[in-house]
Amino acid sequence: MRRHAAGRSDLLVTSLALACLLAWDASGWDLALTHWYGTAAGFGWRDAWLTRSLLHDGGRLFAWGALGLLVVDACHPLLPGPKRIERWHWIGVMLAGVLLVPSIKRVTTTSCPWDLAEFGGVASYVSHWQIGVSDGGPGHCFPSGHAVAAFSFFGIYFLWREHRPRLAGCFLAIVLLAGSLFGWAQLARGAHYFSHTLWSAWLCWTLCVLGARASVPGFRRLHVSPAPPGDLVLRDS
Numbered sequence: 001m002r003r004h005a006a007g008r009s010d011l012l013v014t015s016l017a018l019a020c021l022l023a024w025d026a027s028g029w030d031l032a033l034t035h036w037y038g039t040a041a042g043f044g045w046r047d048a049w050l051t052r053s054l055l056h057d058g059g060r061l062f063a064w065g066a067l068g069l070l071v072v073d074a075c076h077p078l079l080p081g082p083k084r085i086e087r088w089h090w091i092g093v094m095l096a097g098v099l100l101v102p103s104i105k106r107v108t109t110t111s112c113p114w115d116l117a118e119f120g121g122v123a124s125y126v127s128h129w130q131i132g133v134s135d136g137g138p139g140h141c142f143p144s145g146h147a148v149a150a151f152s153f154f155g156i157y158f159l160w161r162e163h164r165p166r167l168a169g170c171f172l173a174i175v176l177l178a179g180s181l182f183g184w185a186q187l188a189r190g191a192h193y194f195s196h197t198l199w200s201a202w203l204c205w206t207l208c209v210l211g212a213r214a215s216v217p218g219f220r221r222l223h224v225s226p227a228p229p230g231d232l233v234l235r236d237s
Contacts, residue, residue, distance in 0.1 A: 006162075025127070025129065029194075038114070040118065040119065042190070045189050045190075055181055056182075067091075071091065081164060082163055089215060090155040093208055097152035101143055101204075104142070105140050109131075110128040110139060110141050113193060114189070115135075119190060123138075142196050147197045148204060150181075151204035155208050183198075
């Protein structure tokens with residue numbers, strides 16, 4: 001029963017988040033917000049230690065370290081709770097997010113803010129909804145790949161929420177904070193628009209919602225039933 005309630009809640013959150021995201025896209029505020037950080041001379045935060053070295057390069061290293069820790073936890077659980085197969089399941093879902101966003105970036109024509117002529121580049125602003133329309137720049141900038149270094153870890157929340165709700169809530173808060181910081185860094189550097197980060201977050205969340213619907217506890221499993229010696233009977237449960 002709790003699982004069905006959680007599923008309905010997940011779908012509601014996903015739908016509301018999509019509605020807010022579409023409203024932001026329709027507002028046209030992406031470029032206006034970017035102008036807070038960029039000028040005709042470029043972006044002052046582009047190569048700053050905080051945004052590039054710490055939040056970009058350091059954030060990427062932190063994400064790989066966190067993934068390694070999850071693999072260790074799946075092999076030798078550090079805390080009692082989910083079964084090992086559940087832990088591996090969610091690692092797989094998180095990796096799917098890591099692969100999905102870069103795959104989308106490969107086929108999109110949207111260029112990064114720092115490529116726009118008004119910020120010292122050569123491209124013109126074109127909404128990412130104008131699919132296939134070139135903006136005159138290098139493209140391949142939508143959605144935000146760096147934000148996935150945080151938002152892909154939404155899976156940790158889904159992994160733990162039935163076993164340790166408070167711990168799961170803490171993980172969710174950390175992921176949201178890290179993703180917001182990574183997104184802000186890329187916005188300030190001119191590497192992405194705000195919507196790029198929001199779309200990465202929504203895509204990772206939606207993958208996790210789908211992953212929860214096919215989660216290991218919900219799979220039909222085979223159990224061994226008592227049977228006469230020499231016979232092995234499998235029953236479906």
